[in-house]
Amino acid sequence: RMQGVVTVAGAPSAGKSYFAIATAVDNALDESNPWDVFYFSAEMPRDYFWDRALRAAASHDLTFFECCSPVHRRRTEEYASTVPIPPRLALVEAGIGVKMTDIVDFLAEHVGDRPTLVVLDSISSLVDNMDDVEGDSFGMTNLKAVQRYATAVRRITRGHVAWMILSELNKEGRAKGRSLDHRSDLAIAMAPDPENGRIKRITITKSWFSETGPLGDFILQPEIARLT
DSSP states (O other): OOOSEEEEEEOTTSSHHHHHHHHHHHHHHOSSSOOEEEEEESSSOHHHHHHHHHHHHHTTTOOHHHHHOHHHHHHHHHHGGGOOOOTTEEEEEOOTTOOHHHHHHHHHHHOOSSOEEEEEEOHHHHHHHSOOOTTOTTOHHHHHHHHHHHHHHHHHTTTSEEEEEEEOBOTTSSBSSTTHHHHOSEEEEEEEOSSOTTEEEEEEEEESSSOOEEEEEEEEETTTTEEO
16 A cells, blocks of 8 residues: 555665565555556566566465465465456556656546556666657656656645656665655665575665664565565
8 A cells, every 4th residue: 555656776686576566466456445556667578577466466365374385375376377467457568768748648548536556667767768868878857857757746646646666776775866765755675685585675764654764574475476
């Protein structure tokens, strides 16, 4: 149940996409508080996305114990091949030449009465796919445009349209773009354990509505496309 603008920052293989896809699936399948979810992918191939999404959908109702059980994970992995695509989850591929105005126009056409979650995976790849701005070799102009549009849409819709923006890290170890964390309602940092890549450490670095600090270590379970 992400609210406002959420930034998820981390190095490659930190588990950002697994975290985002499972969140997207859970929002789309929540019958008590249904959301429409649009997942804008600028880097992940379509078949990889749906493989993970269906694994997450198959494990949507599992208890924590079942998620941690190898037996239940194997059963869920087999079950995933029969699970239908969640009807409120849509994948939108953001390829070469995409503009932020294209995304806003898409949302203007498709956002309905239900609250909507927009996932950008990732802001770095999205900016790489945009046309270059003359005199801006580092893509900062496009990066700022994505930030401003996302926060403006969140503000104008009073949170009816929420955002999850995935980001690689800058040289300071923060989300790319100097003000992205600052503009977010919630900022999450993810990092793999240097000795065991399946372990992902999650830290809340900024929040308007909760405490900040380490959230804990989580184990990536690829069979069910979730962190437990």
